[in-house]
Amino acid sequence: MPPIFALVDCNNFYASCERVFNPILRGKPLVVLSNNDGCVVARSNEAKALGIGMGVPEFQIRPLLRAHHVQVFSSNYALYGDMSQRVMETLEQFCPDLEVYSIDEAFLSLVGFERRNLTDYGGQLRRTVKQWTGIPVSVGIAETKTLAKLANRVAKRTPDTNGVFDLLACPERDALLGRIAVEDVWGIGQNHAHMLMQHGITTAFQLRQTDDQWIRKRMGIVGLRLVMELRGVSCLDLEQCPAPKQSLTCSRAFGRHISTLSAMEEAVSTYTSRVAEKLRRERLAATAMTVCLTTNEFKEGPQYSNALTLTLPIVTDSTADLIRCALQGIRAIYRDGYRYKKAGVLLTGLVPAGQTQADLFDDQDRGKSKRLMAALDAVNDRWGAGALRYASSGINKTWQTQFHRRSPAYTTDWNALPVVTA
DNA sequence: TCTGGGGTCCTAGGACCC
DNA sequence: TCTGGGGTCCTAGGACCC
Numbered sequence: 001m002p003p004i005f006a007l008v009d010c011n012n013f014y015a016s017c018e019r020v021f022n023p024i025l026r027g028k029p030l031v032v033l034s035n036n037d038g039c040v041v042a043r044s045n046e047a048k049a050l051g052i053g054m055g056v057p058e059f060q061i062r063p064l065l066r067a068h069h070v071q072v073f074s075s076n077y078a079l080y081g082d083m084s085q086r087v088m089e090t091l092e093q094f095c096p097d098l099e100v101y102s103i104d105e106a107f108l109s110l111v112g113f114e115r116r117n118l119t120d121y122g123g124q125l126r127r128t129v130k131q132w133t134g135i136p137v138s139v140g141i142a143e144t145k146t147l148a149k150l151a152n153r154v155a156k157r158t159p160d161t162n163g164v165f166d167l168l169a170c171p172e173r174d175a176l177l178g179r180i181a182v183e184d185v186w187g188i189g190q191n192h193a194h195m196l197m198q199h200g201i202t203t204a205f206q207l208r209q210t211d212d213q214w215i216r217k218r219m220g221i222v223g224l225r226l227v228m229e230l231r232g233v234s235c236l237d238l239e240q241c242p243a244p245k246q247s248l249t250c251s252r253a254f255g256r257h258i259s260t261l262s263a264m265e266e267a268v269s270t271y272t273s274r275v276a277e278k279l280r281r282e283r284l285a286a287t288a289m290t291v292c293l294t295t296n297e298f299k300e301g302p303q304y305s306n307a308l309t310l311t312l313p314i315v316t317d318s319t320a321d322l323i324r325c326a327l328q329g330i331r332a333i334y335r336d337g338y339r340y341k342k343a344g345v346l347l348t349g350l351v352p353a354g355q356t357q358a359d360l361f362d363d364q365d366r367g368k369s370k371r372l373m374a375a376l377d378a379v380n381d382r383w384g385a386g387a388l389r390y391a392s393s394g395i396n397k398t399w400q401t402q403f404h405r406r407s408p409a410y411t412t413d414w415n416a417l418p419v420v421t422a
Numbered sequence: 423t424c425t426g427g428g429g430t431c432c433t434a435g436g437a438c439c440c
Numbered sequence: 441t442c443t444g445g446g447g448t449c450c451t452a453g454g455a456c457c458c
Contacts, residue, residue, distance in 0.1 A: 034426035041426070059424040075426085102458045189456050220432060222456080249428055298425055344427090401426095430457080439448080 003234045004110040004141065004168070006122060007148040008091055008129075010084075011136045011156065011163075013104035014042035017083045018073050020134035021410040021418040030071040033058055035401050036253055037074050074403035082411045086133045094125050099238045107145060109238045122164035142167035145236045146229035149186040150177070150204065177205035177230070187226045192219055204230060244350070245282055250275040251344025254399040257296065258340045264293065265327055266394030271345045272326040273393055276319040277385075279347060280377060285317040287349030291329035296341035306333040309348075317353050318369045319376065323392055 010016060014032040019025045029046035033039065040056045050068055052061060058072070065072060084103045092098055097109035110118060122139035129137050140152025147167055154176070155165035170176060183193035185204050195218065201207055208230040216224045225235040250271040258264050268291060279286060289312060294305035308329045316322065326345055379388040386393075408416035 036424085036426075038425055055426085057425040062424090105458080187456065191455065220455090222432065243430095245429085247429075251427065253426070296425085342426095428458090431455090433452100433454085435451090437448100437450085440446090 001111050002143060003238075004114065004118070004143055005145050005148040005234075005238070006095075006108040006110050006118075006125075007101075007140045007145070007152045008106050008108065008125065008137050009140075009152050009156070010087060010104035011138055012042055012044055013084075013135070014073075014075065014080055015044040015047070016135050017076070017080050018071075018407055019044075020083065022407065025071055028071055029068055030073070031065070032073045032075055033405070034075060035403075036255055037072075037402060037404055038253070041075065072405055074406040076403075076407050076409065078409040078412045079407065083133060083135060087129055087135055087137070090129050090132050091125070094128070097238060097240065099240055100242075107148065107238055110141065119164050119166045119169060122166065123162060126163050137163070139164045140167070141165065143232050144229040144234045146186050146226060147232065150180060150184075153180070153184065174205055177208060178203050180204040182207050185226070185230070187222065192223065244352070245284065246348070246350060248275050248278050248282070248284075248286075248347045248350065249344060250278070251292070251342065251346075252401055253342045254340070255402040256399055258343075258399050259338065261331070261334050261336075263394075263399055264330055264334055264340060264343065265392060266397065267343050267399050268293075268326050268330045268345060269323050269390060269392040270394065270397070271343065272323045273319050273389060275345050275347055276317065276322045277377065277380070279322075279350070280317050280353070280373060282350075283353050284350040285315045285353040286322070286347035287312055287315050287351065288347070289322065289325050289329065290346040290348065291326050291333070291344070292346075293330065293333060293340050293343040295338050299339070299341075302338055304335055304338045306335075308333050315349075315351060318373055319390065320369070320372075322347075323390055327392065 015030050018030060018032065027046065028044070029050055030044040031040045031047050031052060032042040034041045037058055040052060040054060040058065043052055043054070047070055050064065050070070052064065052070070064070070080103060088098070088100050088106060091106050091108065095108040095110065097111070099107040101107055113121060118141050122141060126137055126139055129135060138152055138155040140148045140150065140155050142148040142151045151165045151167040155161045155163050158165070167173065180203060182188055182196050182202055182204060185207065188196070196202070196207065201210060207227060210227060212224060212227070215227050228235050252271060254267065258267060288309060290307055290309040292305070292307035295301070295303050297303065310325055310329050312321065312325055314321070330343070376388055380386065410416055410418050
């Protein structure tokens with residue numbers, strides 16, 4: 001059976017989430033900002049039409065936002081994560097062979113659905129997701145993932161497709177690929193796009209026609225796979241069970257710069273607690289840790305950034321062990337006299353928890369530590385993140401990430417339920 | 423004043439081994 | 441003049457994704 005993929009992609013996902021429980025926002029320009037309300041990370045169509053670019057710093061477009069009464073929101077990850085889950089659960093009812101590719105995208109395998117009209121099926125799927133979750137999606141269908149991505153792009157940008165485009169049923173494929181810029185192909189980033197253009201390759205069609213050896217030499221095996229996929233040869237399979245994580249990070253810009261070691265220790269301790277929670281949720285333990293810090297590259301003044309990787313004395317998932325190591329690391333690379341903007345903690349060498357090699361000279365009670373972490377996680381699940389935390393994470397946290405314009409966590413907090421008034 | 427966060431895979435080169 | 445060969449593992453850096 002030749003493969004058939006559908007890519008379902010939520011339209012302007014974060015912006016659409018904000019609209020679901022706040023209908024006044026429909027039809028209006030709206031943007032969602034990154035942490036610290038820094039950059040634009042999502043835009044409604046109306047905001048795109050105003051020329052607001054992806055990733056633009058908010059302060060640079062403030063006059064424009066005011067002039068057009070653009071609604072501005074901080075990121076609300078609790079809401080987006082929950083809405084994503086609702087969308088994915090809906091899709092799963094249509095097609096159990098599903099790969100959740102990102103917070104707002106899923107690949108579906110439509111093998112076995114060939115006898116249906118796939119465009120109609122995509123439309124049905126789209127209407128159901130909209131009705132059950134309030135989120136608009138687009139559907140692209142083709143025989144490889146890369147082509148399904150392109151089909152999805154066509155569905156999004158061509159109004160008369162009604163949000164569904166089946167490339168398998170498109171007789172003018174070459175002409176269509178000829179209208180797609182090479183930098184819009186999935187897997188072609190800035191660097192490769194620039195290199196290709198230097199050689200006169202500017203469209204997806206031209207890329208598809210390019211010689212294998214040439215591609216292999218300049219873009220490696222990844223590039224060659226991509227070109228094969230454009231030719232309709234499927235090289236990327238549906239990944240239904242995600243591979244175990246290889247690394248976990250928590251890194252964040254501060255709401256206000258840090259210039260004392262004690263504040264830096266608080267931040268690093270807080271980030272370590274967060275990444276330790278993720279680690280336990282994945283049922284993994286870490287063998288090594290990297291801590292890093294950096295000043296603000298956009299600002300005048302002395303710049304400094306550094307990172308240090310430490311091997312943990314014992315493979316662990318305990319917040320206490322991890323904080324101890326992180327503080328040791330940050331003290332080693334911290335230098336006085338700088339205004340720090342950001343720090344981070346990276347865990348690597350991840351192994352399944354419970355399969356770890358015991359340390360012959362380990363003098364701690366591991367069973368006790370495990371029970372302590374279970375209690376810590378249970379309390380924070382029940383009472384909210386950070387309800388119970390290590391003292392080294394600090395109390396005042398003047399450096400904390402800012403979210404000044406966050407909408408309520410409508411779907412994950414009893415106190416934030418939307419209220420319907422007659 | 424104000425510029426995000428969290429991942430993956432591949433490749434080249436060096437260290438090291440027999 | 442001639443100075444082995446093949447393999448693995450690790451790491452840093454590049455490129456890409458959402």
